[in-house]
Amino acid sequence: MSTQQTEPAKAGPEPRTPAPEPRRRSVTSHARDVKPGFVVKLVLVALVDALGLYGILAAAAVQSWGIVVFLVLALVAVNWVYFSRRMLPGKYLVPGLLFLLVYQLFVMAYTGYVSFTNYGDGHNSTKADAIQAIQVQTERRVEGSPTYPVTVLARGDELALGIVDEDGHVRVGTSAEPLETLDGAQADGDRITGADGFEVLGLAQIAQRQGEITELRVPVSDDASEGSLRTQDGSTGYVYTPSVAYDEAADTFTDLESGTVYTPSRYGTFTAEDGSRLTPGWRVGVGLENYTAMFSDSRLSGPFFTILAWTFAFAILSVVTTFGLGLFLAIVFNDPRVRGRRFYRSLLILPYAFPGFLAALVWRGMLNPRFGFVNEVLLGGADVPWLTDPWLAKLSILLVNLWLGFPYMFLVCTGALQAIPSDVIESARMDGAGAFRVFRSMTLPLLMISVAPLLISSFAFNFNNFTLIYMLTGGGPNFESSPVLVGHTDILISMVYAVAFESGVKQYGLASAVSILIFVIVGAISYAAFRRTKTLEEL
Amino acid sequence: MARASLELHAPVTGVRWWREVGWRHVVGVVMVVVCVTPLLYVVSASLNAGGTLTGSNKLFSQVSGANYAELARTDFPLWAVNSLVVCTATALGTVLMGAAAAYAFSRFRFQGRRASLTALLLVQMFPQMLAFVAIFLLLLTLGDVFPALGLNSRLALIAVYLGGALGVNAFLMYGFFNTIPRELDEAAKIDGASHAQIFFTIILRLVSPILAVVGLLSFVSAFGEFILAKIVLSRVENYTLAVGLYVWASDERNAPWGLFAAAAVLAAIPVLLLFQFLQRYIVSGLTAGSVKG
Numbered sequence: 001m002s003t004q005q006t007e008p009a010k011a012g013p014e015p016r017t018p019a020p021e022p023r024r025r026s027v028t029s030h031a032r033d034v035k036p037g038f039v040v041k042l043v044l045v046a047l048v049d050a051l052g053l054y055g056i057l058a059a060a061a062v063q064s065w066g067i068v069v070f071l072v073l074a075l076v077a078v079n080w081v082y083f084s085r086r087m088l089p090g091k092y093l094v095p096g097l098l099f100l101l102v103y104q105l106f107v108m109a110y111t112g113y114v115s116f117t118n119y120g121d122g123h124n125s126t127k128a129d130a131i132q133a134i135q136v137q138t139e140r141r142v143e144g145s146p147t148y149p150v151t152v153l154a155r156g157d158e159l160a161l162g163i164v165d166e167d168g169h170v171r172v173g174t175s176a177e178p179l180e181t182l183d184g185a186q187a188d189g190d191r192i193t194g195a196d197g198f199e200v201l202g203l204a205q206i207a208q209r210q211g212e213i214t215e216l217r218v219p220v221s222d223d224a225s226e227g228s229l230r231t232q233d234g235s236t237g238y239v240y241t242p243s244v245a246y247d248e249a250a251d252t253f254t255d256l257e258s259g260t261v262y263t264p265s266r267y268g269t270f271t272a273e274d275g276s277r278l279t280p281g282w283r284v285g286v287g288l289e290n291y292t293a294m295f296s297d298s299r300l301s302g303p304f305f306t307i308l309a310w311t312f313a314f315a316i317l318s319v320v321t322t323f324g325l326g327l328f329l330a331i332v333f334n335d336p337r338v339r340g341r342r343f344y345r346s347l348l349i350l351p352y353a354f355p356g357f358l359a360a361l362v363w364r365g366m367l368n369p370r371f372g373f374v375n376e377v378l379l380g381g382a383d384v385p386w387l388t389d390p391w392l393a394k395l396s397i398l399l400v401n402l403w404l405g406f407p408y409m410f411l412v413c414t415g416a417l418q419a420i421p422s423d424v425i426e427s428a429r430m431d432g433a434g435a436f437r438v439f440r441s442m443t444l445p446l447l448m449i450s451v452a453p454l455l456i457s458s459f460a461f462n463f464n465n466f467t468l469i470y471m472l473t474g475g476g477p478n479f480e481s482s483p484v485l486v487g488h489t490d491i492l493i494s495m496v497y498a499v500a501f502e503s504g505v506k507q508y509g510l511a512s513a514v515s516i517l518i519f520v521i522v523g524a525i526s527y528a529a530f531r532r533t534k535t536l537e538e539l
Numbered sequence: 540m541a542r543a544s545l546e547l548h549a550p551v552t553g554v555r556w557w558r559e560v561g562w563r564h565v566v567g568v569v570m571v572v573v574c575v576t577p578l579l580y581v582v583s584a585s586l587n588a589g590g591t592l593t594g595s596n597k598l599f600s601q602v603s604g605a606n607y608a609e610l611a612r613t614d615f616p617l618w619a620v621n622s623l624v625v626c627t628a629t630a631l632g633t634v635l636m637g638a639a640a641a642y643a644f645s646r647f648r649f650q651g652r653r654a655s656l657t658a659l660l661l662v663q664m665f666p667q668m669l670a671f672v673a674i675f676l677l678l679l680t681l682g683d684v685f686p687a688l689g690l691n692s693r694l695a696l697i698a699v700y701l702g703g704a705l706g707v708n709a710f711l712m713y714g715f716f717n718t719i720p721r722e723l724d725e726a727a728k729i730d731g732a733s734h735a736q737i738f739f740t741i742i743l744r745l746v747s748p749i750l751a752v753v754g755l756l757s758f759v760s761a762f763g764e765f766i767l768a769k770i771v772l773s774r775v776e777n778y779t780l781a782v783g784l785y786v787w788a789s790d791e792r793n794a795p796w797g798l799f800a801a802a803a804v805l806a807a808i809p810v811l812l813l814f815q816f817l818q819r820y821i822v823s824g825l826t827a828g829s830v831k832g
Contacts, residue, residue: 037735059684067684088734089652092643096636096705103702104662107673114673329570332563344567350574353814355763357781358803361788362581365796371592373580403573464666467765471785493669497766500672511672518669526664 045082049075074098108519115512116285121505123268123281130282131246134253134270136217138278139240142227149190150229150237152206152213153198159209161218161229161237162192170195178219179229206234244278253278290513303482304495311491314397315463319455321402326409327447331439334417345414352407360471363400367472390488393473397489401468405458416450417443456529460522466493484510492518585804590797606801615802617776618783621693622762622806625779628697630758633704634750640705641712642738646724659709667703668766674699675770696771696779700761708753715749716742755813762810780806 052075059067078098081090117123125133153160153172162172163179164187172195173179185195192200206213217228220239227241244253244262253262253270262270262278269281294304329348333341351359366373367386375382386396420443428442469475475490475498484503486495492514500511584595588605610616644656667674675690678699682689689695719742727737743750765781772778778786784806787799 055685062683064684089643089647089649092639096640099702100705103699104667104706107670107677110673111670332566335563337560338563347571348574350578353811354807355810357763357765358807361784362577364788365592366577366580368592373596376596496672508672508676515669515672519665523664
């Protein structure tokens with residue numbers, strides 16, 4: 001396979017082997033030898049380059065340097081791989097690897113990073129953003145300050161406010177540029193009628209962009225403490241000044257009325273001595289605190305350990321019950337004397353073929369305590385709280401998962417049973433083993449060889465079976481007095497979801513820490529599984 | 540088993556038949572009832588114009604197409620199109636990228652090949668959805684730069700799904716590619732075919748069964764994928780079926796149950812049909828480890 005050697009050959013006595021193209025190609029000029037395939041490649045790579053360049057410009061415009069660096073590296077790699085005559089495997093690997101890199105490897109690493117921060121509501125961004133946000137959010141209209149007749153202008157998409165000062169000069173500013181005198185503008189009394197580079201917005205346009213206009217704040221001057229000009233209705237404006245002042249040298253905020261000093265704390269907020277805080281804060285690293293909170297914060301660790309135990313119980317019981325029923329049915333129908341086995345089989349796999357999320361939702365309706373089919377019809381009007389009692393909800397989840405999962409095990413076990421050579425079983429019988437003994441000592445061990453890896457992957461799948469839990473019970477019934485919105489049937493992955501998105505205060509940091517914990521558990525289980533198989537040796 | 544087939548010639552009857560064969564039919568009938576009842580219930584609820592949970596309890600008390608007609612006036616057609624677009628794009632992308640990667644691993648010997656295969660195997664252990672918080676935060680940031688790849692974009696969801704494509708399927712395909720004799724490639728190479736020609740015109744045709752299986756599996760898994768779709772898509776008109784139908788069915792007070800049932804029947808039919816096709820591959824172990832969600 002020397003012709004397929006694609007890495008630069010080591011400097012040795014042998015000359016470097018060329019790429020596997022036929023030799024005549026190297027004689028004729030490339031320019032003449034343009035194949036349709038090359039044109040397609042050229043067009044595709046050009047398209048990728050164009051999109052990438054656009055991306056670089058767009059990212060640079062908002063100063064997302066991380067994205068810029070990634071895009072530059074990715075573009076260089078793509079062009080190098082596709083126009084180099086070597087790098088053959090690269091040509092086939094690059095597209096998939098790029099997606100894998102961004103949407104799987106990066107997000108995994110990012111989960112790890114976030115788990116060591118306090119990222120979440122109130123700590124969403126950088127310190128600079130937080131300082132700016134505090135200045136904006138604590139702004140108050142200056143008591144008795146004059147009102148200005150303002151004119152709303154637009155430069156492209158950007159909104160601007162303009163006023164006519166006492167001397168008749170037109171002053172215009174945007175959210176990024178403070179008010180400045182603008183030459184070449186016309187005013188009619190205190191209204192601006194035209195300005196170079198700006199468009200004067202009419203009433204209809206003002207009404208249309210009402211939301212943006214009330215949000216707009218135009219700094220009065222470069223000094224932030226002088227406040228900003230804002231308008232509620234698009235025609236009259238007021239000067240708002242912040243009620244706290246930021247001292248850049250000392251890195252503190254001072255309340256202008258009470259004189260309270262807020263200093264930055266280790267948890268990413270400006271905090272006064274009495275413990276009061278200015279919101280929002282910013283994102284800081286908190287070390288292992290998210291991890292220790294799960295185990296030692298008593299309000300959190302109670303629910304956490306309950307959920308951890310239930311996650312294992314759910315995953316193990318799901319595998320055991322589905323495999324048990326599936327194997328039982330496979331044995332039942334593995335008798336050639338049973339007529340209509342195809343018929344049974346095609347009906348028995350229906351729950352497996354029915355989309356899982358729909359099945360969970362249908363069962364949710366059927367198990368509804370007051371109106372559901374199970375209570376009303378099957379149990380004749382009983383009032384069993386299938387989904388609202390902690391233990392019954394767990395039972396319901398296991399039963400529904402059994403309904404969903406046993407056909408897969410049935411199919412797999414049927415296949416595995418048929419693959420067991422009959423002479424082995426036969427010889428065991430000859431040696432006098434009874435039916436049960438044959439099953440326990442021959443069939444089951446032989447079956448396990450092919451089925452065990454599937455049981456492990458089924459365990460891993462159920463360990464993270466978010467869809468079933470979330471759709472059937474939503475994790476409920478909820479724990480009382482838990483700081484996060486989790487319940488008796490939540491498993492770890494749905495706890496992550498609850499912490500990150502459903503609790504009153506979103507805590508991405510804590511949620512990521514729980515994710516990392518799941519990574520570790522799943523990784524450990526898979527590692528143990530792989531050690532037993534020979535997959536690694538077959539590469 | 541040999542003994543069983545011998546006994547076929549002497550049919551057992553009476554008590555012995557019941558003890559050895561008949562009870563198996565009893566088990567079968569019970570299980571069929573258990574399997575089919577919920578499905579019959581959905582079909583019946585979808586035909587019940589009343590459309591409430593209570594009203595749906597008498598199976599087939601009413602047969603009307605009102606719910607199905609009503610569906611056309613809801614967001615259901617939009618969601619169906621979204622699901623179709625997202626799942627088709629995901630399936631196509633997965634098949635192409637997975638096949639290309641499997642071809643590279645199977646046919647080229649290069650430095651780092653073993654290491655990358657091992658790395659892929661490791662990545663494969665960790666389902667992408669475990670990192671959904673980070674995916675959400677990534678899209679939040681990306682959306683500032685490219686709205687098309689940010690939150691609430693179907694394109695972004697497809698990109699996210701494609702990110703998980705290689706990890707899940709490359710191995711399945713790699714194994715199958717290895718079963719295609721290399722002599723075929725070599726013959727083509729001697730005839731002057733380039734590596735791209737060998738891949739697109741020879742290999743892809745020979746491995747078409749695995750392409751079909753991987754395409755269908757990734758279509759079905761994207762169809763049933765819920766958590767990523769839920770966090771990425773927040774506007775009603777962008778929902779996929781999984782997100783949209785969840786919103787319908789989880790509305791405790793005024794759940795449009797009849798509409799949900801009709802939508803569920805329509806959404807399940809294509810998947811049920813696909814599974815008739817996939818069934819034999821599952822039995823043959825080709826899809827080993829692909830537990831459906």
